[in-house]
Amino acid sequence: MSSEWPLWEVFIRGQHGLNHRHVGSLHAPDAEMAIHNARDVYTRRNEGVSIWVVRSTDITASTPSEKGPLFDPANSKVYRHPTFFDVPDEVGHM
Amino acid sequence: MYAQMVKTDGTRVKSLDDMEPEERAFQQRIEAGQKIEPKEWMPEAYRKTLVRQISQHAHSEIVGQLPEGNWITRAPTLERKAILLAKVQDEAGHGLYLYCAAETLGISRDEMYEQLHSGKAKYSSIFNYPTLSWADIGAIGWLVDGAAIMNQVPLQRCSYGPYARAMVRICKEESFHQRQGFDILAKMVKGTPAQKAMVQDALDRWWWPSLMMFGPSDDASVHSAQSMAWKIKQNSNDELRQKFVDQTVPQADYLGLTVPDPELKWNETKGGYDFGEPDWKEFFEVIAGNGLCNAERLGARRKAWDDGAWFREGLLAHAAKAEARRTTAPAAAE
Amino acid sequence: MSVTPTPSGDGTVLFEFLQRMGDNALILGHRLSEWCGHAPALEEDIALANTALDLIGQTQLWLGLAGEVEGKGRTADNLAYLRDATEFRNVLLVERPNGDFGKTLMRQFLFDAWHLVILQALRSAADKRIADIAEKAAKEVAYHLDRSRDLIVRLGDGTAESHRRMQEALDELWPYTGELFIGDTGDAELAAAGIIPAPESLKGAWDDVVGETLAEATLKKPADGYMHKGGKRGVHTEHMGFILAEMQFLQRAYPCATW
Numbered sequence: 230m231s232s233e234w235p236l237w238e239v240f241i242r243g244q245h246g247l248n249h250r251h252v253g254s255l256h257a258p259d260a261e262m263a264i265h266n267a268r269d270v271y272t273r274r275n276e277g278v279s280i281w282v283v284r285s286t287d288i289t290a291s292t293p294s295e296k297g298p299l300f301d302p303a304n305s306k307v308y309r310h311p312t313f314f315d316v317p318d319e320v321g322h323m
Numbered sequence: 324m325y326a327q328m329v330k331t332d333g334t335r336v337k338s339l340d341d342m343e344p345e346e347r348a349f350q351q352r353i354e355a356g357q358k359i360e361p362k363e364w365m366p367e368a369y370r371k372t373l374v375r376q377i378s379q380h381a382h383s384e385i386v387g388q389l390p391e392g393n394w395i396t397r398a399p400t401l402e403r404k405a406i407l408l409a410k411v412q413d414e415a416g417h418g419l420y421l422y423c424a425a426e427t428l429g430i431s432r433d434e435m436y437e438q439l440h441s442g443k444a445k446y447s448s449i450f451n452y453p454t455l456s457w458a459d460i461g462a463i464g465w466l467v468d469g470a471a472i473m474n475q476v477p478l479q480r481c482s483y484g485p486y487a488r489a490m491v492r493i494c495k496e497e498s499f500h501q502r503q504g505f506d507i508l509a510k511m512v513k514g515t516p517a518q519k520a521m522v523q524d525a526l527d528r529w530w531w532p533s534l535m536m537f538g539p540s541d542d543a544s545v546h547s548a549q550s551m552a553w554k555i556k557q558n559s560n561d562e563l564r565q566k567f568v569d570q571t572v573p574q575a576d577y578l579g580l581t582v583p584d585p586e587l588k589w590n591e592t593k594g595g596y597d598f599g600e601p602d603w604k605e606f607f608e609v610i611a612g613n614g615l616c617n618a619e620r621l622g623a624r625r626k627a628w629d630d631g632a633w634f635r636e637g638l639l640a641h642a643a644k645a646e647a648r649r650t651t652a653p654a655a656a657e
Numbered sequence: 658m659s660v661t662p663t664p665s666g667d668g669t670v671l672f673e674f675l676q677r678m679g680d681n682a683l684i685l686g687h688r689l690s691e692w693c694g695h696a697p698a699l700e701e702d703i704a705l706a707n708t709a710l711d712l713i714g715q716t717q718l719w720l721g722l723a724g725e726v727e728g729k730g731r732t733a734d735n736l737a738y739l740r741d742a743t744e745f746r747n748v749l750l751v752e753r754p755n756g757d758f759g760k761t762l763m764r765q766f767l768f769d770a771w772h773l774v775i776l777q778a779l780r781s782a783a784d785k786r787i788a789d790i791a792e793k794a795a796k797e798v799a800y801h802l803d804r805s806r807d808l809i810v811r812l813g814d815g816t817a818e819s820h821r822r823m824q825e826a827l828d829e830l831w832p833y834t835g836e837l838f839i840g841d842t843g844d845a846e847l848a849a850a851g852i853i854p855a856p857e858s859l860k861g862a863w864d865d866v867v868g869e870t871l872a873e874a875t876l877k878k879p880a881d882g883y884m885h886k887g888g889k890r891g892v893h894t895e896h897m898g899f900i901l902a903e904m905q906f907l908q909r910a911y912p913c914a915t916w
Contacts, residue, residue, distance in 0.1 A: 232636055233433045234698070236426065253492070254423040255700055256432065258642035258811075265804055269704035270416060273409075274496070290362070388694035388702075395690045399907035399916035400734045401683075401720075404690070405713045411693050412706035419699045457907055457916070507916075515914050623695065631697020634758050634812070637819025641811040 236285040237263040239270075241277035249281050260284075325383035325447045325471055327538045327610070329376045329556075331549040332368040353554050358484040361427035369553055373483055374428050375444075376555060378435045381421035382446035386439075386620050388414045390454040391463055399457060406503050407460060413500065417493045424485040440625045448606060449536050451614030458511060458518075458525035464504015466526075466533040466571065472497055473567050474537075477557035486555070505574070512578050519579075526575065527583045534598075535606045537564040569595045668726045670843035671784075673746065674853060675726060676736070677889055679719030680747035683737055684897075685768060686712030687904060688755055697758050704804065708765070711797040718790045738908035742897045749888040750833040752896045756826065759812060759819070763826035766805035770866045771837045771859065773798045778854035787852065806870050813874025824876055835884025837863070 234256040240249035252271050257263035263282040271277070291299055307313050316323050339347050346366055352359070359365055388411050395411060398404035422432045438444035449467055454460065475497065479490040508525075511518040537560045541547035550556035568587075575582050586599035608614065689709035696702035720733035750768060755761045776798055779791035812819040840848070840856040848855040871878045887893065907916065 232632070232639060233431055234635065234639060236423075253420055253489070254426070255419060256698070257700065258638040259645065261807070262638070262642075262811075265807070266700040266704065268800075269707050270419060270700060273412070273416065273703075273707070292362070385694070385699065392694040395693055396687060396903050397906050399738070399914075401713055401717050401737055402734075403916060405710055408690050408693060408706055408710055408713070412703055412710075415694070415699055415702045415706070419703070422699070510916060514916075515911065517911060518914055627695045627697065631701075631758060633816070633818045633822065634697040634701075637812045637815030638808075639815075640819070641815040644814065 234258050237267075237282045238285050238288060239263075239267040240281040240283070241267070241271060242279040243277060244275075249279065252276075254285060257282075325387075325474070325536075326376045326379040327445065327447060327536070328541075329372060329379065329546065329550065331372045331546040333545060333549045335545055336548050336552050350552070353482045353552075357482075358487065359482050360484045368549075369555075370428050372550065372553070373486065373555060374425055374430050376550075377421055377425040377428075377486055378430070378438065379445050379447075381418045381425060381435065382439045382444055383450065384414045384418035384421060386446045386450045386624060387467075388418075389620050389623055390450055390452070390616070391460060393454050394457060394460050397457070398460075403507070410464070410500055410503060413496050416496070420489040420492055421486075424483075424489040427485045436628060440621070440628060442612065442621065445610065447536060448609040448614065449532050450620060451609050451616045452528070452532050453616055455528070456521050456525060458508065458521040459529065461504045461507030461511065461522065462525040462529040464500050464502075465508060465574070466504075466529050467536070468497065468500040468504060469571060470533050470536045470563075470567050472501060473563050473570075474558075478555075480554075480557065482554035508578055512580070522578070523580055526580050530583050531601045534564055534568070535601045535603075535609075537561075537567070539603055539606070565595055568598050572596055668728065670846050671852070672723055672727045673843050674847055675719050675723035675787075676744075676746040677748075679716050679723055679733070679736070680745050681751050681768070681772075682712040682719060683716040684745070684747045684900065685751040685765075686710075686716060687900060688751065688753075689761070689765075691755055692758075692761065701758075705761075708801050708804070711794075711801065715790070715794045715797070718794070722786055722790065734908075738905045742893050742901055743891040745888075745891060745893065745897065745901075747888050748833070748836045749885050749894055750830065750836065752888070752894060752900060753830060753833060754896060756829075757822060759822040760826040760829070762805055762808050762812070763823060763830055765801070766809045766870070767830055767834050767867065769798060769802040769805050770870075771834075771863050773802050774859045774862045774866075775854065778859070782853065783851040802866075806866070809870055809876075810874045813871070813876040820875065823874065827871070827876055828879055831879040832883060832885050835881070836886040836889060839884075839886060839889070841890070 235258075236254055237257055237260075238254050239252050241252050242249045255263065255266050255270055257266045260282055264280055267280045267282055272280075303309075337346075339350060342350060345364055349359070349365060349369075359369075391407065391411050391414075395404060395408050398407050422435060425435060426432060435444065439446070454463070472494070475490055475494050479487055479494055481487045481490070508522050511522045539560065541560045547556060547559065551559075572582055572587065584599045586597065588597050589595075590597045609617070612618075686709045689705055689712065692705050693702065693709075696705055716737065717733045720736045724731040724733060724736055750764060753760075753764055773795065776791045776795040780788055780795060782788045782791065809823065813823045814820070838856050838860045844853065844856055847853045848858075868878060907914075
């Protein structure tokens with residue numbers, strides 16, 4: 230048996246109610262301890278209000294070679310961004 | 324620096340024309356300022372060099388806990404004790420972030436520890452010098468962290484994503500370290516003659532080792548040239564050392580201290596200080612393991628690791644048992 | 658130095674109690690800080706330092722208030738760095754040497770379990786200054802107990818070796834737990850005034866937490882045999898002198914200096 234604790238990815242929701250954000254990783258024997266360790270390692274400066282941990286090996290990632298097909302199509306759909314549309318100044322805030 | 328004289332495996336820096344298409348595309352992305360992320364294609368030499376550099380950096384952080392940790396139990400006030408403990412704890416955190424960054428390159432933390440404990444991996448020469456007085460704690464914050472910041476700020480822009488992001492986090496936390504060091508000294512030089520003498524003595528001992536942290540001149544080094552081409556090193560050693568001296572000497576003046584270098588002189592034409600050459604023979608001896616504290620530092624790390632084996636195994640065994648209970652319990656209940 | 662608390666009115670018994678709270682936090686925080694850089698895993702190194710930092714912070718509050726109550730102009734630092742061992746009021750448990758990591762954790766758990774119970778009671782102390790400190794400290798200590806309790810269970814129910822070490826630690830430290838629950842006349846006086854809970858009254862809640870935890874950890878609770886005592890009235894073990902020699906060195910060697 231390998232004696233190394235498994236690796237966990239840590240996600241923290243900051244003070245301002247934003248989405249959980251990946252902040253780094255750490256080692257822990259199981260999920261409960263990973264939460265404890267995340268609290269001690271990644272919130273030393275009062276950075277968070279909620280913690281998620283996920284075993285690194287449980288993350289399924291898009292493969293880098295598919296980056297073109299996955300993300301390029303969205304590049305051409307500029308109309309999805311509000312800045313695509315010109316709003317006349319007279320109209321005011323929209 | 325925390326990573327000194329990192330080798331790159333290469334004998335010369337290839338031009339774009341010499342590269343296979345894959346490598347050329349990689350190099351062009353780096354030159355365009357894009358970040359390389361884990362699992363993306365990268366030259367094996369780039370990966371290996373990064374593993375060496377990041378792990379050496381991580382080792383320096385955790386070995387660096389020891390000389391300062393020495394004084395936590397002797398800190399002169401409750402507030403100083405808390406600040407120093409928080410600072411040394413930060414170093415452990417920095418080591419942790421860096422080990423994790425290196426792990427994205429396909430090496431485990433245990434393997435890196437093994438390399439440290441066997442003496443195969445290096446760590447910064449600076450931590451093999453002893454901390455002999457409370458003023459040394461101030462001097463380390465001011466000079467050693469000051470020198471480290473010189474190097475770490477540009478590394479926030481390095482080409483490897485996880486390393487760059489670790490550096491961002493580290494730099495954010497590090498900003499209090501140098502100040503707490505300077506603050507210790509500023510208080511002491513306003514104190515009794517004995518305190519002031521203690522500060523001067525600390526500067527006398529830490530000045531030259533701090534300059535050595537940047538490593539010998541690397542203008543002719545193929546390793547440095549390659550690392551710069553890969554953007555995992557941004558400035559030459561001499562450049563950073565000059566910047567450090569220019570920044571630090573006025574601070575020493577402010578404290579009323581004498582920098583122990585008879586050759587130190589302001590050079591109007593270059594707009595910086597001229598200064599003497601560190602004792603590079605000493606540097607190479609320390610790097611080779613012959614410094615005053617090498618054996619003790621490594622011994623302490625090995626002991627912590629060996630003595631802690633039963634603890635790590637115990638927790639792992641419990642996690643396995645608990646997992647087994649969770650998976651068999653529903654079946655038993657049916 | 659006052660060994661026998663005098664009747665209230667001059668604040669002596671309160672001063673005595675505040676020193677006990679402050680000194681427990683100080684000496685345990687000091688012991689924990691000895692681990693910094695030497696723990697069995699980086700994550701534990703960082704976690705333990707957090708606990709130590711909380712305790713040092715609590716020390717500043719308790720000893721700060723102690724100095725105020727004493728009314729002789731002594732600060733928390735004066736009390737921490739310029740009293741001799743006979744003037745320290747911490748229980749013997751917290752000055753026990755760290756030993757292996759298991760012993761450190763067991764000492765922590767046995768103390769945390771008591772610490773949380775007393776702090777929770779102190780939150781409703783008739784003296785608001787005490788209630789305020791207890792309010793803040795109780796939150797920190799609730800987390801300390803979470804962590805130490807969890808680790809005791811895991812290591813007790815881990816490998817044969819971790820079980821053996823934890824049982825050894827428990828057997829060795831058990832005789833130092835009795836002192837936590839022994840009151841004196843000063844305690845009785847403060848308890849009657851609604852300022853502190855009577856030490857004896859905390860035993861039940863402590864027994865529950867400790868009993869449940871040890872059972873889950875598959876550890877055998879030692880019998881309540883002979884219990885060591887003395888720390889609360891300034892009679893310490895040999896370790897105390899060495900702790901202070903190290904901790905107070907700079908303040909003692911350079912008497913007129915500020916840092």
